[in-house]
Amino acid sequence: DAEITQSPRHKITETGRQVTLACHQTWNHNNMFWYRQDLGHGLRLIHYSYGVHDTNKGEVSDGYSVSRSNTEDLPLTLESAASSQTSVYFCASSESNREDTQYFGPGTRLTVL
Amino acid sequence: GENVEQHPSTLSVQEGDSAVIKCTYSDSASNYFPWYKQELGKGPQLIIDIRSNVGEKKDQRIAVTLNKTAKHFSLHITETQPEDSAVYFCAARPGGYQKVTFGIGTKLQVIP
Secondary structure, eight states: OOOEEEEOSEEEEOTTOOEEEEEEESSOOSEEEEEEEETTTEEEEEEEEEETTEEEEOTTOTTEEEOOSSSSBOOEEESSOOGGGOEEEEEEEEOTTTOOOOEEOOOEEEEEO | OOOEEEEOSEEEEETTSOEEEEEEEOOTTEEEEEEEEEOTTSOOEEEEEEETTOSEEEETTEEEEEETTTTEEEEEEOSOOGGGOEEEEEEEEETTOOOOEEOOOEEEEEEO
16 A cells, blocks of 8 residues: 655754654655644644645745655754754655645654753 | 744643634635644654635534634634643644645643
């Protein structure tokens, strides 16, 4: 069955380190999204991509970057981790033209000490 | 950009009672309104959605209503069951774009 996976599921890192969170989907969806979930803020969009080599900033993109070299993967990089980036991160994907449903991965809990 | 407000932030109901979650949106161009359910430790999952050309949509015990004039939409769960306990998110999306804006979520607790 098609699915969307995230790795690692849990990560503890130190302030200033570079961290990359992986997202892989097997639906062949064109659209992919990264969100962070924090209490009192819901789901906030970090970056998104409408296809290979396309990336766009969301509402909370500072300190994060993404690259899309193929359809299946959209890794999220924290260039220099900060304590304010402690959060739960969700990746999602959707098919571009026929439906709007976003399919979410299981999430990555990131702690920055 | 779009702004979605959701309330209440927490809701407790007795099993068998109904639950209602309300959302408002700011962008009159929004035409797609999905609702997601997030169970503990999992990612959100779409449970129902409605488009701006429809005023109400039902799927078994859940229904969504949309008032375009007032720019608000609501989720109704009838005959609640303990497995309905979760966090529910509303969202809105302006026409022509795949990017949705989410509300802050409502934690629903169904008390057996």
